[in-house]
Amino acid sequence: MLKKPQRDAQDFAGEIQAHIELEAARLRGEGLSAKDALDAARRSFGNVTTAQEHFYESSRLIGLHHLGQDLRYAARLLRKSPGFTLVAVLTLALGIGATTAIFSVVDAVLLNPLPYADSSALVFVSEAKPQNGVKTTGASYLDMQAWREQNTVFTEMGGTQAHDLSLTGRGDPTTVHTVVVTPELFSMLQEKPLLGRTFFAEDNKKGAAPVVILSEQLWRERFSSDPQVLGTTVSLDQRGFTVVGVMPAGFHFPPPSKKGGIWIPIVQDPVFGTFLPSRGGHYLSVVARLKPGVSLAQAQANMDAVNTNIVRQFPAINNAWQIHLQPLEQVTVGSVRKALWVLLGAVLLVLLIACANIANLLLSRATSRGKEIAVRIALGAGRRRIIFQLLTESAALGLCGGIAGVLLAYWGVKALAPFLPSDLPQADAIHVNGVVLLFALLLGLAASVLFGLAPALFAADTNLQANFREERGRGSSGGKRGRVRNLLAVVEIALAMILLVGAGLLVRSFLLLTSVSPGFDVTHVVKAEVSLPQFQYSKPQQWDAFANDLLPRVQAQPGMQETAIGLPLPIVHPFVNLGFSLPDGPPLPPGMPDTADYASVSPNYFRVMGIPLLRGRVFNDHDSAMAPPVLLISETMAQTYFANRDPLGQHVKFFFLADAPVSRQVVGIVADVRDVSLSQAPGPMMYAPFSQLPLWGAILVTRTSLSPGAVATAVRQQVAKIDRNLPVTDVGTMPSFIDATVAQPRFRTLLLGIFSGLALLLAAAGIFGVVSYSVACQTREIGIRMALGALPGDILRRMANGVGKMALAGIVLGIAASLGVTRLISTLLFGVRATDPVTFAVVVAVLIGVVAIAAYLPARRAMRVDPVVALRHE
């Protein structure tokens, strides 16, 4: 076929001409006159133009030719009606832009949550003790070593812990995020250093020289990217560590992680290094890499066998403990997963509404172009040709929208960055990449086909006469097309309703969450953290002495009304959960957890934090290390564990390394506080005096009228007077730190709020368009009615009736759909149910209001129709 020699149209025309002449000659031979013969010959041949067109179309790439024609025509048309083009492109750009921006986040966070080689083979290995309610916790170093030696399913296994060490001698003393690792971690992740080496097994032997690996960021910021850094010594908690490597910029572990940290072998760590000989601890997060071809289930079976072995060997410590395997990706993404899918779903709804809007616009236009299309058909354009042309137009529009959408997405991803929760995995890897771009362009194409199809089919479906007629007597209802447009408007209202209900539920949850009373009042409280180098300040007595030295100094500063030490602070620090026993009482019933959250606090703590004392007394200066050990418990703890007796005077024993043999007497009961998070109801809680059970470091809380900056300066001065190498970090108001813990709910609430706002706007624009169009179509009819005596109010009522039906249908549909959809976000809600009637009622009211306004504006025009002008309208 392709070898066919080109034959020009002229030649073909000649052939046809010859045919007709030959036929005419034959007919003349049969006795017809010259003219009649020619006419008969022409008639018998049929449509010469069609034959020539057939020839023309079969002899070249006609589709391409038409496409070019259509594209030129589409461009001309879009230029000619800039208002329509602007609205359509903007609508589409908003839909595609928002979708692409959110998809960029989903792509980075959900689809590629782990920046490591073959990361799907990485599994998180945790311990659990279901009978005590412990779902997932770490392992001890000894347990992990046993796993590592006995398993047959992993190529390698590594454990981590993390805390802050103070870095001195490089600028201001500071704390640096330190990931404490077993040396195999890097080879397990298959990560290569930027400079130097990663750890060897020898680095983790007792007595080995202390070594450290720097992150690229710390190397850049504190070592000015010095390539000679290898072999130099840095001071961590006042102990020299030799730099052996620098990891590349994108590397961090464990994910998600703070930036700019360091890695040290666990044996060198001042805290966790001392834990190594104990089998009973649960402090290491363990990650392992599956051997190729090994499934998670096979690995789990193997680890179960290993565990049975370990339990048999060490029944006293490991009895009832189990090993759980989970894909690391799943653990990392965790709670964000749901919120992101919900956001993606929401943004796709916005896109759908945008498409419905565009379809509405194009449909209106296709209708008003009915005459043009009728003329085209009359001139011989085929149905396929018309559909193709209309599709080209909407595809051109879709492409413009797609391009504008991609630009918007670039801007959107940048604009999103400050709102991203800092604990989002891979947050720094979020950018508009090739995949996302492709996604956007496909969306643009899909959307344009979607909204291009409806008008194209309707336009080409009508017969000629109807189209010619329509121009004269536009019916009042608009017929089939009018119904489709109304249906689109109904769908828009329903979709907007779903988004509004979702956003409304999240907003209500967020308001409830942030207004929940945590049980303490920290409105004017500023926090500052002083880290004590653990090699120098290694004994609890030193920590206590430092606190006793520092507190009166800070207290003496002007503006500091009340100062205390507490660790950990509720909500802003990870909570500490301790096991305990009640030596005075009967044994706990089986299944009742024997753990409670715990804090070490100085006497003033309860006054600074505004935690009310309910009975007994709070701590005072007499509760020193020498004095009888005492304890405060929370209301919930009193009710849960001392239901039938007075807790005051009872004894509690901690399962805590530093405090194991001591029985503490309960001297008071304080009110409950939310210490885990704002959203989690208070559980049982215990407080011990800082002096009796100090923890390293001092977390200061001070009730003050000063700014955080002034507090930081004052505290730094006083700390420097005691030891000028101590870093003071994380200074700020307590409310701001608590606020930061709700970054994720705020993020999703904000985004869903924006999306539902967009949806509402688009739906309003859709209603506006539909009503405007129907007013324009009915101008003549309205004129007649008014000429016959209808009042403007009657006309408005007529319009309102139609819009009211659409709104009602949309809302009913929306409520039904919302009831189905909101169940999906029930786990993201706090304090409200997914079917919250208040939210539904408010959303319905808002929708009715917006629809009413969107419909009233064009309807007003209908009321002002001048009957005389309207009747002359055609």
Add this chain to the structure above:
Amino acid sequence: MPTQKDDRDRIALLQGTLDLLILRTLIFGPQHGQGIARAIQQSSDDVLLVDHGSLYPALQRLEAQGWISPQWGTSENNRRARFYTLTKQGRKQLAREASQWRRISKAIHSVLGPETAES
């Protein structure tokens, strides 16, 4: 469509049948489009109606297959016309299609039976 007298007895040609008839007509020597149409109509006692809308596409199709080759020439009444000649390949194709056609028509015939057998 060209409308002519007593169309009811005429049979519109099946796609493919026309190709066969064109090839068959050209066995007797080169012919132009009008001549081909005329020959088909005549040899079928005016039963087969050649729609010119499909004649020329069919000619182009056959030409593209290389079964016929075109050449401008002069007709019996001294008019320039495009004459088509059957090629060697065209002859082979005709033999193939004709035998196939005969098989089919024989099959149809045996299913329908002779007209006289109907009672």
